[in-house]
Amino acid sequence: MRRLAKIVPILVLCGMTNNAWAAGLTATIDKTHATLEDQLLLTLEVTGSSRSEPQLPALPDFVVQSRGQSSQVQIINGRMRSNVSFNYILTPKKSGQFMIGAARVEIDDEVHFSKPISIKISKPEAIPQQNRPAFVLAEVNNETPYVGEQVVYTFRFFRRVQIANAKLDLPTFDGFVIEDMGEQREYEIVRGGQKFIVTDVKKALFPQEAGIINIPAAVLNADIFMQNRKRRRRDMFDDFFGSARGQTQTKVLRTDAMVLRVKNLPVSTQKSSGLIGAFDIKATLTKSQLRAGESTTLEVIISGVGNIQQITKPTLPQIKGVKIYEDKTSQERSMNNDRLRGQKTFRWAVIPLEAGLLEIPKLTLHYFDVEAGTHLTKHSANFLLNVTPSGEKEELRLTTSQNTKSAKLSVEILGEDISPIHEEINVLNAPFASNYPMALWFLFFFSPPFLFFGLFLNNKRLNKSSAERDSQRQSKAAKKALKRVQEVTKAEVQNNIELSAQTASQLVRDYLGDKALLEGRALTTGDVSKLLQQQSIPQELIQTIQTFLELCDTLQYAGRQTAESSTLSKQLPELIKKIERHL
Numbered sequence: 001m002r003r004l005a006k007i008v009p010i011l012v013l014c015g016m017t018n019n020a021w022a023a024g025l026t027a028t029i030d031k032t033h034a035t036l037e038d039q040l041l042l043t044l045e046v047t048g049s050s051r052s053e054p055q056l057p058a059l060p061d062f063v064v065q066s067r068g069q070s071s072q073v074q075i076i077n078g079r080m081r082s083n084v085s086f087n088y089i090l091t092p093k094k095s096g097q098f099m100i101g102a103a104r105v106e107i108d109d110e111v112h113f114s115k116p117i118s119i120k121i122s123k124p125e126a127i128p129q130q131n132r133p134a135f136v137l138a139e140v141n142n143e144t145p146y147v148g149e150q151v152v153y154t155f156r157f158f159r160r161v162q163i164a165n166a167k168l169d170l171p172t173f174d175g176f177v178i179e180d181m182g183e184q185r186e187y188e189i190v191r192g193g194q195k196f197i198v199t200d201v202k203k204a205l206f207p208q209e210a211g212i213i214n215i216p217a218a219v220l221n222a223d224i225f226m227q228n229r230k231r232r233r234r235d236m237f238d239d240f241f242g243s244a245r246g247q248t249q250t251k252v253l254r255t256d257a258m259v260l261r262v263k264n265l266p267v268s269t270q271k272s273s274g275l276i277g278a279f280d281i282k283a284t285l286t287k288s289q290l291r292a293g294e295s296t297t298l299e300v301i302i303s304g305v306g307n308i309q310q311i312t313k314p315t316l317p318q319i320k321g322v323k324i325y326e327d328k329t330s331q332e333r334s335m336n337n338d339r340l341r342g343q344k345t346f347r348w349a350v351i352p353l354e355a356g357l358l359e360i361p362k363l364t365l366h367y368f369d370v371e372a373g374t375h376l377t378k379h380s381a382n383f384l385l386n387v388t389p390s391g392e393k394e395e396l397r398l399t400t401s402q403n404t405k406s407a408k409l410s411v412e413i414l415g416e417d418i419s420p421i422h423e424e425i426n427v428l429n430a431p432f433a434s435n436y437p438m439a440l441w442f443l444f445f446f447s448p449p450f451l452f453f454g455l456f457l458n459n460k461r462l463n464k465s466s467a468e469r470d471s472q473r474q475s476k477a478a479k480k481a482l483k484r485v486q487e488v489t490k491a492e493v494q495n496n497i498e499l500s501a502q503t504a505s506q507l508v509r510d511y512l513g514d515k516a517l518l519e520g521r522a523l524t525t526g527d528v529s530k531l532l533q534q535q536s537i538p539q540e541l542i543q544t545i546q547t548f549l550e551l552c553d554t555l556q557y558a559g560r561q562t563a564e565s566s567t568l569s570k571q572l573p574e575l576i577k578k579i580e581r582h583l
Contacts, residue, residue: 025104025107026115029119030043034122035125036122039090039252041087042100045084046084054103055103059090061092061094062093066089067088068087068542092121096121128192143261145207146368151205152203153204155170158189166220166221168220170203171218176206176213178205179205181202182335184200186200187200204338204340206309209262211262212260212262214258215260223251224250266368273367275311275366277370278369278371281300281302281380283380283383285350286299290387292389293352298316300346302314306339306367311331319359321353322353323353324350324351325349327348328347352385477514481511485573501555506521508545525550528546529542535582
């Protein structure tokens with residue numbers, strides 16, 4: 001009985017151990033209640049021998065982004081356990097109660113499913129704008145425009161905290177012709193007693209059809225430094241590590257969607273040019289007095305404020321006895337007081353063929369004036385051409401008749417051709433060829449092959465030299481990077497967070513650029529990920545490199561000190577060595 005009493009707990013423990021090591025798929029989420037401004041972290045953990053990525057369920061109400069994977073291997077009492085975690089960022093598209101269905105994965109020819117997860121997405125808290133750390137707005141200057149009338153769309157980002165990794169997704173503006181309105185503008189403003197930094201992005205929109213047009217919400221993703229609401233006892237280490245002040249959170253800020261009701265233009269008795277705004281037409285002629293066969297240039301300028309991209313070339317009427325050829329067209333455009341201004345210049349070459357007084361008629365421009373609320377017509381000036389006869393035509397006569405009475409005319413030679421007339425066959429012997437020595441003829445025939453062979457050898461030498469330089473660049477990349485770690489250390493000693501982060505980020509990008517024979521500083525974080533995947537770098541190491549670069553960006557642009565900010569110089573050597581093992 002005593003022996004049985006000892007064996008039973010061991011068997012129970014073994015059974016528990018076997019269950020703990022069983023293969024399976026587990027789904028977890030960092031929060032089950034969030035707002036439209038939040039992002040959720042979904043983690044699928046695969047236990048067992050499978051390393052294939054699980055299949056996510058359909059998630060139509062979320063924007064899904066992969067955040068890489070991590071693995072863990074444990075050996076206890078001679079038994080090995082392997083866990084692979086796949087991470088995904090879920091960005092909600094709307095509020096409501098949602099169910100994240102079961103994910104699936106195949107392990108050892110057996111399909112495993114995760115348990116569904118219920119989450120609730122609420123609208124952002126109704127906090128007054130002046131009390132919020134950051135918010136966004138979007139507006140239009142006219143909600144009931146005419147077809148083709150300019151509408152100014154303005155996106156504004158208000159913030160009174162530090163941010164990093166900001167990414168703006170504007171609507172696609174379906175149904176509009178879009179014009180940029182210059183660079184984004186940044187300024188300070190006081191709103192509700194709070195000072196905000198404001199970033200403006202403006203677009204000029206021109207609706208192309210009547211009816212209701214929806215403008216979806218603009219979305220801004222940014223890492224925002226959130227201050228802690230709860231106060232606690234101040235610690236000397238808090239200021240250094242930033243824990244007393246707050247933490248960085250990724251927020252998804254959305255504007256409200258808008259609706260435009262676009263009106264048709266009033267009916268006009270004249271054929272409209274499609275122009276809406278305020279326009280003018282002017283014409284000039286380089287000269288109005290000329291001879292027949294000479295050319296003059298007609299220049300027509302259509303300028304104004306409005307949808308200038310709709311300006312088309314006027315049609316010149318046919319003028320009897322005049323040849324007209326189109327010349328080049330030029331255009332200018334600019335933004336002034338949020339209005340699109342510009343002009344197009346059209347040119348024609350006008351060539352009268354007959355003498356006399358000819359008229360170039362006026363040109364007509366029809367457009368719709370929004371302020372006047374009616375169609376208007378403007379005309380250019382008309383011109384009169386005073387065309388005089390051209391000089392006497394020159395006749396080419398090489399023969400003349402000697403007998404005007406006889407029907408059979410004799411011919412008198414008045415001139416000869418430029419080339420002499422040869423009547424003997426011996427002229428075909430080309431006696432001038434014998435004047436050149438034979439060596440010179442050999443040089444003419446055989447120098448091209450020798451010249452080609454010389455160029456081939458020189459090109460081969462240049463390619464070899466370039467290959468050697470590339471090889472040296474790759475072999476010295478690690479040594480060069482490790483030497484620059486001293487620059488990061490120096491910046492950390494001087495407590496210059498931004499400089500140390502900037503130098504560390506450039507160091508890693510330059511190192512990867514040297515290895516791939518690319519311009520390293522031009523590589524974005526996404527480019528780095530694609531480059532490393534092409535080089536068959538392990539996904540875990542790729543994730544480590546991305547995390548390091550994101551940390552550098554946060555320290556560089558957020559301007560705050562964290563526990564990792566003083567260890568960049570310590571992380572770099574080990575990171576470079578890990579990459580060097582695989583490249």
